[in-house]
Each structure stands twice: as C-alpha cells, then as structure tokens.
Amino acid sequence: MDLYNEAQKRKLEYTTRRHFLKKCSTGLGGIALASLMGPQYMFGGNNTVNSLDPGSLPHFLPKAKRVIYLHMAGAPSQLELFDYKPALQKLHGLDCPQSLLEGKRFAFIQGVPKMLGPQFNFKKYGQSGTYVSDALPHFSEIVDDVAIVKSMHTDEFNHAPAQLLLQTGSPRSGRPSIGAWVTYGLGSENENLPGYMVLVSGGKNPSAGKNAWGSGFLPSEYQGVQCRNSGDPILYVSNPNGMSRDIRKKSLDAINEINRSQYKEFNDDETLSRISQYEMAFKMQVSVPDVMDVSKEPEYIRDMYGAKQGEASFANNCLLARRLVEQGVRFVQLYHWGWDMHGDSKATSLNEGLKTKCGEVDQPMAALVKDLKQRGLLDDTLVVWGGEFGRTPMRENRGGRIMPYYGRDHHTEAYSIWMAGGGIKGGISYGETDEIGYYGVKDRVHIHDLQATILNQLGINHEKFTYHFQGRDFRLTDVHGRVVKDLLV
Amino acid sequence: MTFFLETNIYQFFGRFHAMLVHLPIGFIILAVVFEMLALKKKIDLNRAISYAFLAGALSGVLSIVLGLMLASDGGYNEATLNIHKWTGITMTMIAFLLFFMKRKQKTRLWTQKSYPVLVIILVALLFVAGHNGGNLTHGSDYLLEHAPNPIRALAGMEPIRERVTDLDEALVYEDVIHPIFESKCNVCHNNDKAKGDLLLTDAESILKGGKNGNVIVAGNANESELYRRVTLNPTHKEFMPTEGRTPLTNEETMLVQWWIDEGAHFDKKVVELNLTDRIKAYLRDVGIGLKKTFIENLDLKKVDGKVIEAIQAEGFKIKPVSGNSALLEVTYSSYNKEPITTNKLEMLLKAKTNIVWLDFSGVPLNEDVVPKLGQLENLVALRMSNSNLTDAGIKAFESLKHLEYLNLYGNPISDASLESLQKLKGLQKLYLWKTNVSDEGMKSLKAYLEGATIVSGL
Numbered sequence: 007m008d009l010y011n012e013a014q015k016r017k018l019e020y021t022t023r024r025h026f027l028k029k030c031s032t033g034l035g036g037i038a039l040a041s042l043m044g045p046q047y048m049f050g051g052n053n054t055v056n057s058l059d060p061g062s063l064p065h066f067l068p069k070a071k072r073v074i075y076l077h078m079a080g081a082p083s084q085l086e087l088f089d090y091k092p093a094l095q096k097l098h099g100l101d102c103p104q105s106l107l108e109g110k111r112f113a114f115i116q117g118v119p120k121m122l123g124p125q126f127n128f129k130k131y132g133q134s135g136t137y138v139s140d141a142l143p144h145f146s147e148i149v150d151d152v153a154i155v156k157s158m159h160t161d162e163f164n165h166a167p168a169q170l171l172l173q174t175g176s177p178r179s180g181r182p183s184i185g186a187w188v189t190y191g192l193g194s195e196n197e198n199l200p201g202y203m204v205l206v207s208g209g210k211n212p213s214a215g216k217n218a219w220g221s222g223f224l225p226s227e228y229q230g231v232q233c234r235n236s237g238d239p240i241l242y243v244s245n246p247n248g249m250s251r252d253i254r255k256k257s258l259d260a261i262n263e264i265n266r267s268q269y270k271e272f273n274d275d276e277t278l279s280r281i282s283q284y285e286m287a288f289k290m291q292v293s294v295p296d297v298m299d300v301s302k303e304p305e306y307i308r309d310m311y312g313a314k315q316g317e318a319s320f321a322n323n324c325l326l327a328r329r330l331v332e333q334g335v336r337f338v339q340l341y342h343w344g345w346d347m348h349g350d351s352k353a354t355s356l357n358e359g360l361k362t363k364c365g366e367v368d369q370p371m372a373a374l375v376k377d378l379k380q381r382g383l384l385d386d387t388l389v390v391w392g393g394e395f396g397r398t399p400m401r402e403n404r405g406g407r408i409m410p411y412y413g414r415d416h417h418t419e420a421y422s423i424w425m426a427g428g429g430i431k432g433g434i435s436y437g438e439t440d441e442i443g444y445y446g447v448k449d450r451v452h453i454h455d456l457q458a459t460i461l462n463q464l465g466i467n468h469e470k471f472t473y474h475f476q477g478r479d480f481r482l483t484d485v486h487g488r489v490v491k492d493l494l495v
Numbered sequence: 496m497t498f499f500l501e502t503n504i505y506q507f508f509g510r511f512h513a514m515l516v517h518l519p520i521g522f523i524i525l526a527v528v529f530e531m532l533a534l535k536k537k538i539d540l541n542r543a544i545s546y547a548f549l550a551g552a553l554s555g556v557l558s559i560v561l562g563l564m565l566a567s568d569g570g571y572n573e574a575t576l577n578i579h580k581w582t583g584i585t586m587t588m589i590a591f592l593l594f595f596m597k598r599k600q601k602t603r604l605w606t607q608k609s610y611p612v613l614v615i616i617l618v619a620l621l622f623v624a625g626h627n628g629g630n631l632t633h634g635s636d637y638l639l640e641h642a643p644n645p646i647r648a649l650a651g652m653e654p655i656r657e658r659v660t661d662l663d664e665a666l667v668y669e670d671v672i673h674p675i676f677e678s679k680c681n682v683c684h685n686n687d688k689a690k691g692d693l694l695l696t697d698a699e700s701i702l703k704g705g706k707n708g709n710v711i712v713a714g715n716a717n718e719s720e721l722y723r724r725v726t727l728n729p730t731h732k733e734f735m736p737t738e739g740r741t742p743l744t745n746e747e748t749m750l751v752q753w754w755i756d757e758g759a760h761f762d763k764k765v766v767e768l769n770l771t772d773r774i775k776a777y778l779r780d781v782g783i784g785l786k787k788t789f790i791e792n793l794d795l796k797k798v799d800g801k802v803i804e805a806i807q808a809e810g811f812k813i814k815p816v817s818g819n820s821a822l823l824e825v826t827y828s829s830y831n832k833e834p835i836t837t838n839k840l841e842m843l844l845k846a847k848t849n850i851v852w853l854d855f856s857g858v859p860l861n862e863d864v865v866p867k868l869g870q871l872e873n874l875v876a877l878r879m880s881n882s883n884l885t886d887a888g889i890k891a892f893e894s895l896k897h898l899e900y901l902n903l904y905g906n907p908i909s910d911a912s913l914e915s916l917q918k919l920k921g922l923q924k925l926y927l928w929k930t931n932v933s934d935e936g937m938k939s940l941k942a943y944l945e946g947a948t949i950v951s952g953l
Contacts, residue, residue: 382902382926
C-alpha cells in the first residue's frame, strides 16, 4: 500500500471543477471585468481617443494636395550651391577668427580651422535675378518657379538625428514621419496605391534608416512604402508560381474575414490596419508594377529627366515621383545619399565629389519641376528640396590636420533649401545669412517652421493636428513651429 | 519674516477674495430657499435657516477682510469699489441680524414684521454686490460684451461697430489695434479696473499712459513701454498680459509694433501707412484684407448624405474641400474599369451646385457625357487632361462662368475650341500642352484672357 499515492489520488478525487472555479473567482472575475469595461484597453487599442473625424481635415482650403520631398541625405553645401558669399572668398585660407569658434561644437573641426571660399562661381539667373552656382546649370532655368530659403537652421549636427528631426520632428527615433502624419490626416487619393511612398538612390539608405519614413505611434498602415529600383518594385508583389490572382483573392478574403471577427471581439486598431494592408497589397499587385514602369513614358520625357530603365538613379526616381503624384499618391519621398563632403577623399571633396552629386540631381530635379508645371500638377503639388543641415564656412581639419581635399564640416546655424509649387511663391529668396554664411541674420526658418509651412499648404493647422499617445497629445511640430507666411502666394 | 519679504502678502491673501466671496452668496441663497420651502410645505426649518444665515455672516466677515486686502493694491474704480465694499459690509451685518432674529422669532412681535423686509433687502443687496464685484474683476463691458445690439441699447451702450475688414477702408486703430487691446489687454485696463492706472480703451487714455508715464512713444516701438511689456519673456515678472492670460500672438505683436513705428495714429486708414507684404499677411491673420475668392463667398446648403453615398456607389470619390464645408471636390480614378456613363454622371449632377473642384484626368470621356458637365455652375477648377476631349465637347464649358483653373493637356482639341475658351474670362490658369492648338491660336487666346497664365509646354 503506497500511502503517498493513495493520498494524492484522494486529493484529486476530492478536488472538483467547482474548487477550481471557486479558487479562481478573483482572477477570472478580474479578466471578465476588464473585458466588460472596455476590451480595447486590454489590447493596446485606443480607438476612442483618436478616432479622427474624417470630415475634420483639411482644416481649411488647401493650396497643395500632394508633396514630393527630395531629401539630399548627407547635407549639401549651401555655400557652393545657393548662398553666394563673395566676402568669404576674400577670407579664403586665413585662420578662422576666435570669435566664431568660442563656445561652439563641431562634428570634426578641431583647433583653429582655415576659412574656405566658395568653390564654384555664381551667376544671376531668371527674371528674379537669383544667384545660383555653376554646379546647377539646369536648376538655374527654373529659379523663377522656386523659392530658395537661405536661413534654415536646425538643432542637430549629426546625420541621423538631424534627418529624424527634419522628417519626424524629433531627433530620436519613434515618432511618425511627416509623410505618415499627412497620409493619416488626409488619406490617399488613390485606393490602389499607398498614400506614402519612398524611393532611395545614391547607393545607400539615409543614416536615419527606415525610421525616417516610419509611422511611429500612428497606425502602421501610414508608414512609407519603400520601392526598390530593380526586380519587383516591392518585395513579393508578384504571385508565386501556381498562385493565380483568383486564388490569391480568395485566400486574402478568408484571412480578412477572420481578422474582422477578431476585431469585433477585441477592438484592436492594429487588426484594422492589417486588414487594410492586405487589401492594399492585393491592389498593389496590379497598380505598383504599372506605375513603377519607367518604360511607359515616352522617350523625350525620359530624356528630359535623364532616366534610364533599370537604373537605381535619382533621375528615375524623379520621373517615378511624377508618375506617383499623377496617380494621387499623397506623399512621395526621395532620398539621394552621398552629399557629405568632408574632403577626406576625392569622392567627398567639394571640387570633385560635390560636382558629381550635383550632376546626378541637377537635371532630374529641374525636369521634375518643369514636367509638373506643363502638366498643371505644380499648382497643387509641393516640391521641397534640401538636406538635414548645412556646412561650415571653414575648411574641415579633421583631427587638427590639413585634409587632402577641400571639404566642409556639418553646420546647424544656416543652410539653404528650395521649395516650389503648392502655393509657394516663385522667384524669391527668403532669409539672409551673414557675410560668410555662418549665421542666419534675417528671417531665420527652423525645421519646425518648415514642417508647419508644409502642413499649412496642405490645409492643416499644425497646432491642431494631434494624436493621443502614452497619455498626451503629440504634434509633428511638438510645441514649436510657425508658418512662414512670406513664402506663400 | 524673511519668507514674505519679496512678496506682497496682502495680495496673496487678497486674491482669495474672489473665490471665498461665493460662500456667503451660497449660504444666504440657501437660507432664503429654506425659508420659502418652509412657508410652502409648512415645515419647521428655523434651525437650518438660522445656521445658514450665521454661516453666511461668518464667511461674509472673512470675505470682507480679504476684499479689503485685495483693494489695497489700488487700480480699481473708486465709486464702484465703494458701493461694492459697503453693500458687502451691510449684507454681512444684516445676515448676523437675521440669525439672531431667527433664533428668537417666536418671542417678539416686531421681529416677525421686519424679518421679511430685511430678507428682501438682503437679496437685493446680494445682486448689487455681486454685479459690482463682477464689474471690478472683469470690467463693466464684460457682461454685455457679446449681447445683441437691442440689449446693448437698453443698457445704454453703443451698438457694436461693424468691423471694417476691407483693406482699403479699414482704420488702423479702430479695426486693427483696438480689437487686439480689447481681447487681450482690457480685461485689466478698463474703466473699472485700471491696473497700473492704465486704460487702453480709447485714444485719450492710451496717450495718457499709466502710473509709470507714457506707454507709447509714437514712431518708436522699441522705446514704448507697452511694446516692451508684451514682448518680454513670458516668464518675466513684467510680461503682459499677466496672471496667465492669453498672450498676444506673434502676428498681433508685429502689428502693434508696426502701428507704433508708423506713428501710433488713431484716425488713419491702414492704407495710409507703409504697407509691406508681410504686414498685409499679418493683417489677413486678424481678418483685414482677406480677399474672399468666389468659392469662399459661396453660401450653400450641404448635400444630403444619402445623395453623397449614391454618388460614391457610382465610383466617384466625393468629399468636402475642407473640414465641414458644403463645397465638394470630385475625382474619378483612372483605375476604375468602368467608363463614366451618362447614368453615372446624372447621379453626380444631383450635387451639381456644390461641386467646385472636379478631376477626371486620365479618364476617357464619351461625347454624350461631356456636354452635361456644363451644368456644374459653381465649378472653379476642372482637370480633364488626357480625357479624349474634342472641340465639340469644349463647347459645353462655355457655361462654366466661374472657372479659374482648366487643365486640358493631352486632349485632341484644336483652334476650333478657341472661341469657347475665350469666353472663360475668369480663367487664371489654362493648360494646353499636347493639344492641337496652334501657336497663333495660343497667341490670340492670350489677348482675350489677359488675367490667365496659359501653359502650352516648355
């Protein structure tokens, strides 16, 4: 007789289902209570606070319906392209005065650097008489359609945080990017394509990585969809062998049906996101290969951009950007990598590397503005071109040594961008920097001001456009930003 | 007492007056309500009533002490303050009296007779004290500021001057600066509560300045105390508006600066001063010189939701141009496999007066469909690039009198369409790239449509 086993057996016989239910009353009750009080709170959904009234946006009559953002990752030198400083030429090669260095921090400059004059010649172009350097011959043809802002400034002097600040309003990752905000607020104009698409050229992703087009705390269907330059534009966009479009449709319908009943039960917003993503993916199987096919353009248009089929070039991406906005994509973002001209090698020198980069973007970006204009799209498409910060009027002296080539260090206080279309004045230069382009001295424009202005053109009041997350309302511009009225028509 | 050296302890306690003063008001009303209840229901509430009066009287004493502390700072209209002070003190005394009378009501006859009289006086005084107190805190204009003009007339106030918003006619002080002062400054700088002895209600008092002298140096904003105060760091002790009230916006500050720099005129029109583009933009922000476009002037009823749904069911994308506007924009995606038929368009035309923007670009249209578009009487922007339009179709657009934007690029139309296009006098932008319109045709069209930019390719 095994007393121990006998005791176990008796105990198990004694313990009935009733005991279980009795003992669990607090735990089960708690779970039941939570699901009664509001199932959405159990699964992270918060669809009551943020249910965006579809009728509430835009806040006022928009000037622009779409945005093409041309981000020059690495930060081009304003002193070689737009901000003409003859006085800096005179100081070329002299020691930088101590007054400019005191209390300053640079990414690489150490000790006393030398001043560095502009490396390209400038001429006036257009009826507006806008100064543009020789490096951008095609751009000089469109200056009368463009507003150049020369007094941009930012808070961050390293690439990744500066790119994030520009694209998400915060130098740390995790916030939604401006494209996600805009598509969240205004939706897409074409149900067959994502509202926010991203094209990358120049050989590398931007330093900020995919956070630069992330959706942060917004529903994930608003994140930017990156398209590839070769193969399928989007991974797995074509059906595998043996899978017909009908079968694909049936299987997606079945999955969505399950997801829908799941949503009914748990009210988690991300389930809805997932459903719409599946539906979008199915439509994209047809629409994306079509819209991403450069060969559908006539040859003279391809030549205008300098686009060649199958290339991962900025020219192709500019042409694609036009095709996308033509189809009603709300926010198209182009990243072109490689503007970080420190002067440590030939490829990163102002005289050689910058010229190459300018050659890659000059014709396509001018063609983009012209092409949008002749199609009547420039009226309601806002084009923005610029880097994440500027470059110093001093020559970089990494480690206190003389660099092999001419280069400039990162600079936050003053740099230039340009904007065109979407209700922005053409043929103006806004803001002024001092004689050497070191500080903005008139009409300074902060990154948040730029963001506020872009949203304003889309009919959005940046102070009212919020999303409730982790206990507070978030804005793209946080607590900053003012619309730059002088730039508007 | 170093703790209080830096601060005004009288003011610290005094500001609780506005809060605590509601206690006696509440207790007295409670006593009166009980009294009426007792009369009506014939129940004995005498104890409750007497204690309510006592509580009213005691809290009244506290309110009086705090009120006197608050008033010590000055800046209030003396006459109003006196009335307020003495009505308050009288009320407290009456409340004490009523408390004692109520306790001994049964014993003496004369108290029974005078009791109701005193209660009525007390209630009357309550209103007098309350109203004057409100005037002292918010200004005498506060209560009726937004009253309709007939009520303002009854109160002997001037009717509200209709603000002139036309740039050519607006007065710089009356229409621009005065409204800013009214909304942001005059809660404290008015006839009843001239804080710092400063009134900002009219030209005379603004020029008179406050207890520290002039607040405005005509022609020099940077030397003007008023401008200095509103542009300080908001955390600065002297920043205005104070006490956490809404500060002036950036635009309002710039307009005040401009007004002072231009000489702080009280009678000139806006256009008589130096007007830069930037100032014009700021003026638009406060509602001056907004040139309303055609569609901004349109006052239409919203289209019924069911009609909108029926239109959507036909494949059109239709939504308000902004927020809750009644105006609609319509698109038809070129991804739609079905062409736009007459039936579909008939459905769309049920909302025809409200449609102001229409985008059919890339959608081939049949010849029997196009003429119907002429019924969209309020259409302002029409995008029909690459839509297979012919000269015959363009004829229908002659009736679109308000059209400002017309995009016809990529349509096989020729010089035969020019006659119709010439009639669209309101056009600002016309796109004719990749059409068969000749160069001479473009030139002649430009002569007719002077205000329009015609884009025929680059």
